[in-house]
Amino acid sequence: xxxxxxxxxxxxxxxxxxxxxxxxxxxxxxxxxxxxxxxxxxxxxxxxxxxxxxxxxxxxxxxxxxxxxxxxxxxxxxxxxxxxxxxxxxxxxxxxxxxxxxxxxxxxxxxxxxxxxxxxxxxxxxxxxxxxxxxxxxxxxxxxxxxxxxxxxxxxxxxxxxxxxxxxxxxxxxxxxxxxxxxxxxxxxxxxxxxxxxxxxxxxxxxxxxxxxxxxxxxxxxxxxxxxxxxxxxxxxxxxxxxxxxxxxxxxxxxxxxxxxxxxxxxxxxxxxxxxxxxxxxxxxxxxxxxxxxxxxxxxxxxxxxxxxxxxxxxxxxxxxxxxxxxxxxxxxxxxxxxxxxxxxxxxxxxxxxxxxxxxxxxxxxxx
Ligand SMILES: Cc1cc2nc3c(=O)[nH]c(=O)nc-3n(C[C@H](O)[C@H](O)[C@H](O)COP(=O)(O)O)c2cc1C
Numbered sequence: 001x002x003x004x005x006x007x008x009x010x011x012x013x014x015x016x017x018x019x020x021x022x023x024x025x026x027x028x029x030x031x032x033x034x035x036x037x038x039x040x041x042x043x044x045x046x047x048x049x050x051x052x053x054x055x056x057x058x059x060x061x062x063x064x065x066x067x068x069x070x071x072x073x074x075x076x077x078x079x080x081x082x083x084x085x086x087x088x089x090x091x092x093x094x095x096x097x098x099x100x101x102x103x104x105x106x107x108x109x110x111x112x113x114x115x116x117x118x119x120x121x122x123x124x125x126x127x128x129x130x131x132x133x134x135x136x137x138x139x140x141x142x143x144x145x146x147x148x149x150x151x152x153x154x155x156x157x158x159x160x161x162x163x164x165x166x167x168x169x170x171x172x173x174x175x176x177x178x179x180x181x182x183x184x185x186x187x188x189x190x191x192x193x194x195x196x197x198x199x200x201x202x203x204x205x206x207x208x209x210x211x212x213x214x215x216x217x218x219x220x221x222x223x224x225x226x227x228x229x230x231x232x233x234x235x236x237x238x239x240x241x242x243x244x245x246x247x248x249x250x251x252x253x254x255x256x257x258x259x260x261x262x263x264x265x266x267x268x269x270x271x272x273x274x275x276x277x278x279x280x281x282x283x284x285x286x287x288x289x290x291x292x293x294x295x296x297x298x299x300x301x302x303x304x305x306x307x308x309x310x311x312x313x314x315x316x317x318x319x320x321x322x323x324x325x326x327x328x329x330x331x332x333x334x335x336x337x338x339x340x341x342x343x344x345x346x347x348x349x350x351x352x353x354x355x356x357x358x359x360x361x362x363x364x365x366x367x368x
Contacts (some may be wrong), residue, residue, distance in 0.1 A: 010217035010239035013156055018351055019234060021219060022343070023244030024136060025187065026050040027252075028237055028330075030057055031254035033343050040347035043240075044069075049076030049138060049314035050114045050117075053122035058301065060130045065134030070128075070133030072158070075117035078280070079193075081303040083112065088306060089195030090299040094182050098292075102188055104317035116246035128153050128168075129272040135287040136160070139280075140192040141173045158219065160190030163199050164209050171214040179242055180210040184233055186221030186245040186271070186332035190281040198281070204236065204287070211237035225337035227353020231361070245332040246350075249340040257287030258324020270337035276337065277328050285335065288325035289314070 011019060022029065022037040025048035026114055034044030046063060048056035056073070092106040099106050115161070117123055124146055127135055135150055136158035150157060157175035161167040169192070170178045181190050182203025191198060201209070203222035214349070220233035221242035230362045233241040248255060249263055262268060262285045270286040273291075276293040277284065279302055284290050292298065301307050313329065316327040331338075341349065 010219070013217070014043055014240075015174055016043045017135070018347065019230065019240040019354075020347060020350055021045065021072070021240055021242040022247045023187075023221065023242045024049075024138070025244055025248065025330075026074075027328075028248055028253050028255055030252055031062035031066060033247065033250055034071045035063050036250075036252055036343035037247070038067045038069040038071045040344040041069075041256055041351075042347045043072055043134065043136075044343075045072035045074055045136070047074045048123075049074060049117070052114075053120065053126040057126050057130060058125060060126075060132055072134035072136050073127060073130075073132040074136045074138060074213060075123060075127075075142075075196045076114070077118050077137045077142050078116050078304060079118045079140070079264075080119055081112045081279075081306045083306060084302065085109075087300050088302045091302050092310060094297075094299050095314060098314060099317050102317040102321045102323070103315075104320075106310060107313050110302060110309045111186075113305050113309045113312070118146075124149070125290070127155070131155060134158065137175070138188070138190045141175075142171065149235065160221075161210065162189055162191045162206070163201060164206075164213050166190075166192055166212045167210045175241075177217040177219055178210060178214055179219045179221050180206045180238070180360050182206050182220075182222030182243075183273075184283075184333040185221055186248070186283050186335065187330040188278070188280055189273070191281070194275075194280045198218065203233070206235060207236040207238050223332050223334040225332075225334045226355045227350050227355070229334070230350060230367055231357040235319055243350075244330075245335050245338055246329065247343065247346065249338045250346060251340070252343050255325070256319070256327065258319070258327050259329045261333055262324070262327075262329050262362065263335060263338050264340055268331060268338065271331050271333055271335060275301050275307075277308065277311040279304030282328070282330060283332060285329040285331050286324075287327065287329055288318075289327070 024045035024047035037044035
């Protein structure tokens with residue numbers, strides 16, 4: 001008999017009051033953001049996927065200093081990069097004129113700028129020692145023995161899925177809940193294999209399919225910006241919603257002025273998936289960098305995260321000359337709904353909107 005999760009299962013499991021998860025966002029979510037969200041009764045998250053184990057420990061400690069409530073620590077479980085020297089050299093050569101616009105030259109060669117959690121024993125040990133309440137996986141899953149060790153340490157585990165096959169794999173992996181990430185989502189798609197065919201399922205379809213395909217609680221992610229979106233996710237059978245873009249404009253996020261202007265201005269209406277920035281498909285506000293992918297004569301893009309080494313260098317060169325157009329301005333399709341509120345106020349607003357939406361729905365479906 002299939003186990004029908006009780007709607008409060010996930011909240012009890014995670015130790016939170018509200019069905020709201022602030023998405024982990026590498027480079028954007030700060031200890032102050034995660035702690036403010038957790039203190040407001042939702043689940044705050046740190047994205048340590050691009051950090052060393054020592055920096056991750058510092059971020060966890062800094063968050064602990066600001067909250068006693070549960071928070072999530074997110075790691076990247078991609079297949080380690082296959083460094084193809086020819087592809088990387090061609091890519092750097094092709095980017096050289098863009099660097100030249102800003103009086104800069106590309107790096108001589110690309111580095112694998114961060115290690116996949118799958119093989120990062122220092123990070124695995126750091127999480128086992130630090131024991132955050134929740135750990136989440138993006139881009140795949142770590143080996144079973146790592147999952148088992150984290151569970152034995154009492155850590156609740158979440159993993160992202162972008163299609164039904166990934167939902168199945170997550171369900172069999174021994175984690176506690178699945179994050180169903182639709183194509184609307186800002187930032188990197190959590191796909192296990194970026195070279196595989198992508199059905200590009202939207203959040204509505206994927207959440208519903210996931211609820212039917214797994215016994216685990218489902219968390220919906222992608223394009224959810226307000227209480228109405230959260231209620232929609234709950235109506236589909238999700239037990240919580242994970243919001244990224246909605247929290248990017250919070251005062252506590254680490255974004256620069258160019259990103260903030262783009263997100264809160266007219267530019268936010270146009271987002272696109274691009275591999276050119278990092279080597280993996282990710283949704284960004286349309287800018288000079290996302291335009292590169294469609295340039296005629298573009299050579300093959302190196303593997304993630306090696307391509308991101310060039311991406312970050314090009315952004316740094318452009319920014320040094322006052323051009324924000326090469327930033328990784330990750331945002332979901334509903335970015336125009338972003339609000340620049342302090343995180344606690346945003347959580348309280350979302351909570352109030354959930355209530356208002358439920359009341360309005362109740363009135364709408366009552367027989368006249
Ligand atoms: C700026 C930004 C950075 C992100 N970084 C991460 C990350 O480090 N780890 C992760 O699992 N997801 C990351 N994501 C994806 C989110 O987990 C989530 O799937 C997405 O934000 C949901 O869509 P939304 O942005 O429309 O709310 C990021 C999203 C954004 C917007």
